[in-house]
Amino acid sequence: MLSVQNLSVHYGGIHALQGIDFEVPDGKIVTLIGANGAGKSTTLKAIVNLVKTTSGTIHWNGELLTGKLTKDIVRTGVVLSPEGRRVFPNLTVDENLALGAYSRNDKVGVASDRERVFVLFPRLKERMKQKAGTLSGGEQQMLAVARALMSKPKILMMDEPSLGLAPLIVKMIFDIVREINKAGTTVLLVEQNAKAALEVADFGYVLETGRIILSGPGKTLLADQRVRAAYLGEAI
């Protein structure tokens, strides 16, 4: 279980996260939704120590992550597929996947995981030797997810995997999130596409300007008047 208590982050004078608490139980899909600038990406970056926290603690299966180096956090199975995909554009698809498996020494396991992601994303297999920078946006997102899977995540954190993609690809990405979860990986999903995220999630948190203002099972939040008005674009 990932457990975040009283997490605060400042960027200079900006108080981007103002003491948030949330949990991601093992085997579940949990989503964090919120408008632009709410602090969703900051939360994920704080968990892997890409931004410094001002206060609060992050525990992963009872172990304190706060203060650990990113590389050591990733090695405990906490893996982030970052906002904007961040594939390495000048490296090939294959090399990007190899970097995903950088921390692993089990050659056999890596090879079988590589086959597994090629089954999930046959498109990537066809483009193995192609530079990631020449892939389409959707293909780059597939690569970002595939690369994260190569790290053998116990919890996969995804930051806006549906951003800027055509509806068909969005559906595919969400199907894959479900599939990854069914195979036993815990998922923490950050989305602006609140409807799709709440539909797939067991539990959701609503973040507004650095505070969690609402939480509940995905279905409950989907039915909530305030959520519908603020995030699903419905007039009340």
Added chain:
Amino acid sequence: MDLPTFFQQLVNALSLGSLYALIAIGYTMVYGILRLINFAHGDVFMLGAYFAFYAITALLMPWWIGFIVALSLTALFGIALERVAYRPLRDSPRLSVMISAIGASFLIENLGIVIFGGRPKSFPSIPLFDTVVRFGPVSMLSVSLFIPVITIGSLIALTLIVNHTKTGLAMRAVSTDVDAARLMAVDVNKIVAFTFGVGSLLAGLGGIMWTMKYPQLNPLMGIMPGLKCFIAAVIGGIGNIGGAVLGGFLLGIIEILIVAFLPALTGYRDAFAFVLLIVVLLVKPTGLLGKSQTVKV
């Protein structure tokens, strides 16, 4: 100019170009990883030569052991330099890092004067590198032939490391996106240290071969080659290893051509590097092989 002279100058040009290329690679690798100009790189080149000098003359090591010891020390020195002068400033403004680099350079040069003495020393003669080789009417020192061969060997090794090893893959990842590389569990500090080590080792190799060809050492001998090789790296497209090699060879070859064909301009041979720099930057601001967007190691 007759044919023998031409060949003689060609060998000179290739060996000078090789030396420049070896040093230029260090600038470009460090820049590719950290976006930092290591102004002390020329001084690392100087240290490589002195380490070899003392290993052979003071510690009486056979030359090849002396070279291995000197190269190892130079690599370690480069790693230590990064630890002390650059890593504490990793998140500081560029200007602070640059000032630290210039400070480190002055410090090494002046410590060099204090420790090694300011008077030039002459490098011991090593028969293997010091024999005169004749091809018909063309004669040259054997070191001039060894330099391009050793350089090309090093370049091949470097290319294999960068393109075909896990560490090389991590280097390329760090140079494009540090945070994304961290997310791949890459130990960025280790990669940076490795980069400084390799860059410094090549500079040390350049320094040793330089003193065999121009057999005098002094603590300020790194300044001019350092500056020219920085220029070579920029001309080739800083951040790009192939570019540094191209820039280095270009600079060396043109410099020798000027000396050989336009003897009247020999006094301007150092100035010429700057002229070439300005021309290249005017025509192609990212350097000959530089790309405006992605920076490759």
